[in-house]
Amino acid sequence: MRAASVLLLMVSLVCAGCVTQQATPAPVLTGDTAHPAAASGWLRTELYFGLSGVDGKGGVDEAGWRAFLDQEVTPRFPAGLTVLDAYGQWQGSGQPVPERLRSKLVVLLHPDTPAQRQAIDAIRAAWKAKTGDQSVLRVSQPAEVSF
Numbered sequence: 001m002r003a004a005s006v007l008l009l010m011v012s013l014v015c016a017g018c019v020t021q022q023a024t025p026a027p028v029l030t031g032d033t034a035h036p037a038a039a040s041g042w043l044r045t046e047l048y049f050g051l052s053g054v055d056g057k058g059g060v061d062e063a064g065w066r067a068f069l070d071q072e073v074t075p076r077f078p079a080g081l082t083v084l085d086a087y088g089q090w091q092g093s094g095q096p097v098p099e100r101l102r103s104k105l106v107v108l109l110h111p112d113t114p115a116q117r118q119a120i121d122a123i124r125a126a127w128k129a130k131t132g133d134q135s136v137l138r139v140s141q142p143a144e145v146s147f
Contacts, residue, residue: 039144039145039146042110042112042144042145043109043111043112043116044141045107045108045120045138045139045140046107046137046138046139047105047106047137048104048137048138049103049105050088050090050131051065051103052099052101052102059131068130069106072122072123073106073123076120076122076123077110080109082106083104083105083106084107085104088100088103092134108120112142124138
């Protein structure tokens with residue numbers, strides 16, 4: 001019985017050091033006046049830019065894309081945006097088969113205001129003027145954002 005008592009005492013002493021601590025909650029970002037912690041009335045807008053030229057010849061290279069981004073997009077959305085490399089297809093009116101295009105996808109999260117919509121339209125118009133493209137696909141949908 002003495003050995004059992006000694007063993008029980010040893011186990012008790014070892015387990016005494018195993019006290020659990022309650023986890024500290026992770027800090028929550030609260031945002032600022034320009035970017036509140038949570039906002040409604042925002043949109044997620046995706047813009048699809050084809051980089052390839054007609055029949056895959058010519059088009060806009062990476063340096064040309066970066067210049068366009070720096071001159072036309074970033075000044076209109078300086079708070080941030082996302083650019084993704086993409087590959088797509090486009091079939092214009094009168095084309096027998098779709099064109100296959102290297103593309104860029106720009107994702108913008110922005111308040112749904114007339115000024116922001118006008119900025120997006122200006123970006124699209126600038127790209128069409130630069131490249132001669134018929135269109136820049138725009139997809140907008142409501143977004144609940146949190147910073």
